[in-house]
Amino acid sequence: MVRRLAERRFAAGQLRSLLPYAGRGLVAGTVAVHLVAGAAPIGFMVGTGLALQDLAGGGAGGWLALAAASFLVQQALAPLQLVLSRRVQRRVDAACIERLSSFALRGASLAGLEKPEVADRLSQADEAFEQWTLTPGAAVEGALALTARYTQLVGALVVLLVAVGPWPALAGAFVAVVARLGQTEAFNRWGHVIRDIRRLRRRAGYVRELATSTRAAKEIRTLGLVDWLDQRYVAEDQAVLDTLWTSRRRVYGAPFVGYALAALVGSVVALLVVARTDADVAQVSVAVQALILCGRFGVVFPEADVKLVYGRGAWQALLELEDIARREGATTGxxxxxxxxxxxxxxxxxxxxxxxxxxxxxxxxxxxxxxxxxxxxxxxxxxxxxxxxxxxxxxxxxxxxxxxxxxxxxxxxxxxxxxxxxxxxFAITFQDYLRYELPLRENVAMGAIAHRDDDEGIRAELERVGLGDLLAELPAGLDTPLTRALPGGRDLSGGQWQRLALARSLFAVRHGAxxxxxxxxxxxxxxxxxxxxxxxxxxxxxxxxxxxxxxxxxxxxxxxxxxxxxxxxxxxxxxxxxxxxxxxxxxxxxxxxxxxxxxxxxxxxxx
CATH class of the missing domain: 3.40.50.300 (P-loop containing nucleotide triphosphate hydrolases)
Incomplete structure (x- = not known):
């Protein structure tokens, strides 16, 4: 328990460090909206319970107005919650992407990037931003969304306390805490599993990329590697899945059953206590709804739980990358x-x-x-x-x-x-020079990108390396994309690409290298x-x-x-x-x- 609390404090500290990226005003506004949205179901619960009593007694139905107003507020705030949450995520992710790019291009040495432990973490962080769903920004969004959930819980416990006394409230709190601990503990352990298999996932991802990209298509087909690649992917993917299923049984097996049974027993006890009170129909109705809400803390919160586990994992991977660079002293700084x-x-x-x-x-x-x-x-x-x-x-x-x-x-x-x-x-043409899927202009100007508008210089270097005829043939001239994957694009032969790489270096020399x-x-x-x-x-x-x-x-x-x-x-x-x-x-x-x-x-x- 002590270890788990320490981990929770550590995780909370990691998420707090991301909040400044979103901005105080936006975070405060988002939390305020979540608070009101979380309180609205409690107003609806109380309003409907007391409205039933009023209607049974021939009342005017004032409590029904409260229930209707609470329902309308909840529905009106739902899209606003989504908009604010997405804005928080985008701001945080933009800062994290800039930080990740800065680390990869400036913060880590080339030797550091080639280390397996760095490549694994870099792959995990990069994969999160490719999907755009389980990112550090999503983790912050999910953490803030819990404000509404816990506002509901506090409101439900207050309702139980007022309506039927302290013992049902204590029972409801027990059910909620036990059920929530069961979910969060399982998710936390599952997050460790995902991080532990990142190397297996990276291997499977590499094989999948080979099979789905055009980069290796020629060799795969001409060498008859399709069946072998298919079998290799099945093997790599099976290694990931076998590990996941074994770990899933361990994480969601006996421990989860224990938490579920404890929560079930607590719910039954709470209902029995409510049934033995002298409460009227309205109080019992409200109390039962409050207990159901407490029991719902045993389910997955889609707006928070998965995002917290995977998104924080991506943020932790980025922090570990920077920590490795600091420990090795392998930074350009x-x-x-x-x-x-x-x-x-x-x-x-x-x-x-x-x-x-x-x-x-x-x-x-x-x-x-x-x-x-x-x-x-x-x-x-x-x-x-x-x-x-x-x-x-x-x-x-x-x-x-x-x-x-x-x-x-x-x-x-x-x-x-x-x-x-x-x-x-330096102006360098490496043996494994890059072939940018960009227009011809940028492919040459990469040698001195600040001078990419120097069309005369670009043309002169292309002529110098023997690509003048190619330039004349291209339909859009310097603006022709050098890839068949884009409209109007064209690919080059190996020799033409090498000449272009030479032109890139000579263009750099032209502008000061x-x-x-x-x-x-x-x-x-x-x-x-x-x-x-x-x-x-x-x-x-x-x-x-x-x-x-x-x-x-x-x-x-x-x-x-x-x-x-x-x-x-x-x-x-x-x-x-x-x-x-x-x-x-x-x-x-x-x-x-x-x-x-x-x-x-x-x-x-x-x-």
């Missing part, structure tokens, strides 16, 4: 603390000095890495898969904080700088597109500090410097000719790739 201010462009160099980083403590991905990127020069980075190339970029941009060593911008540790400002200095990072920039281009990229490489990277990651030596050989990364360390640095002459790892990798292209050319000549 922590990283940007310091007095050095913002650095928007390296003037001399960016240096990774003794950088140590790993996703697991016993498996470093970057191991005492030493690398310098001189300002205004192009550096190419090569290495086998798993060498740490993409991880290096994430550390360089401040997305990951080194576990050892430092990232120095003109000699200043990145930890003391404004990381947000530093990241805005000073560090260009290209991760496998020609992976989806055909031979002609790749050759065009090589021819314009020096022009694309001129004047900016650039880092190009590629497995294709025809790309990297044009860089000012080439860096070989192996097992998280830099093993070779130099120009293409220097590294080939050295006969090391780079020379061996170049020879293997050159031999393959030579063989392909020989086969082409033979044909």
């Amino acid at each position: 922590d990283a940007s603390a310091g007095g050095a201010g913002a650095v928007t462009a390296p003037r001399r160099s960016v240096r990774l000095e003794g950088v140590q980083f790993g996703y697991r403590p016993d498996r470093p991905v970057l191991d005492e890495l030493e690398l310098e990127l001189p300002a205004g020069t192009s550096t190419a980075l090569i290495g086998v898969n798993g060498a740490g190339k993409t991880t290096l970029v994430k550390v360089l941009t401040g997305m990951y904080t080194p576990q050892g060593g430092s990232v120095l911008v003109d000699g200043t540790d990145l930890r003391t700088l404004d990381v947000d400002a530093w990241q805005r200095a 000073s560090v260009l990072v290209l991760d496998e920039p020609t992976a989806q281009l055909d031979a002609r597109g790749e050759a065009e990229f090589y021819d314009t490489f020096l022009d694309l990277t001129r004047g900016v500090t650039s880092l190009v990651i590629s497995h294709r030596f025809s790309t990297v050989r044009r860089a000012d410097r080439i860096v070989v990364l192996d097992a998280g360390r830099v093993t070779e640095v130099g120009t293409h000719d220097e590294l080939v002459a050295r006969g090391g790892q780079y020379a061996r990798m170049f020879e293997v790739q050159a031999r393959r292209f030579t063989a392909e050319n020989d086969q082409e000549v033979a044909r």
Whole structure:
């Protein structure tokens, strides 16, 4: 009981922390309406009971007017209750969505978001806002709606006390409290069950999303995965349902029967006590109605109970997300603390000095890495898969904080700088670049969204990457949605999307980005597109500090410097000719790739 009371106080504290989002005036008005709406049924109960007595005695029926007025007030306030409650919910949810978005985009590090415990809670909070029914705002709405219910209960107990004495009132209070405790205890335990299986629900949701989205439709159909996916979803869903049904029997089985029996016994005793009193017909009629109202506290309150359990669960998930970020110290605010201010462009160099980083403590991905990127020069980075190339970029941009060593911008540790400002200095094309289901204009302007009205600049960069002909073909030009899911939309080929991603980065450079990072920039281009990229490489990277990651030596050989990364360390640095002459790892990798292209050319000549 002590534990449960502590949990109730904790839950009430969580809900109170949400009230400021709704606003004092709106909360006060909503509570006032709920109070009047809760008192109206008591007026109707008393009015009808006494009206029956008056009518039996030939009275004028004044109490009937009270009953009618109470009924009309209750009916008139019902829509107002709904409107005010929805407004409370929307205000709270708007603030919570902003808070969740801020956490996901700013409050948590990328490494933090990739943790399973964070992903589970983020999925739970995100799922609540997708449904728009069981949200933190709904929990606040439900808590305020209980005002009407408990106003009815207090009114019913007062009626019992006045009409038939203290003992029926005590019995009615016992019935209401026991029945309500049974419901709330069951709902509370059920809420714990839902939170405990969030990982199972996330897995089932992922499989369902695969089956219902167009993202994976091509592979699912061409590889004949429909039956397998169907079976996998059944298995994942069954795992959720089996857990739910097992837990439901435990939660709503014997404990619920015990509470129900106690409430039933209390109701029978209360009715017997009322029957043995000397009360008249009106008093008995009112008392029986009051006891029925007390007994109704054993049912689910649809306007409150489910919303409180699930909606508060979503709010608790959000609070736990923030708590995890605080405990880990993995926030961009922590990283940007310091007095050095913002650095928007390296003037001399960016240096990774003794950088140590790993996703697991016993498996470093970057191991005492030493690398310098001189300002205004192009550096190419090569290495086998798993060498740490993409991880290096994430550390360089401040997305990951080194576990050892430092990232120095003109000699200043990145930890003391404004990381947000530093990241805005980058123009990056990741290997897994995003394909926004937005118009062509926004897809390019995402590199510098504040300049999305620069149509001339957008067109110039599209021409620069070889998409001028595509732009001329699109029916709505820059306003054409790049998805077939929208009217007038059009999808692009893989190579066209890669060119567009390059245009996005170049647009960012046009508007002030000073560090260009290209991760496998020609992976989806055909031979002609790749050759065009090589021819314009020096022009694309001129004047900016650039880092190009590629497995294709025809790309990297044009860089000012080439860096070989192996097992998280830099093993070779130099120009293409220097590294080939050295006969090391780079020379061996170049020879293997050159031999393959030579063989392909020989086969082409033979044909």
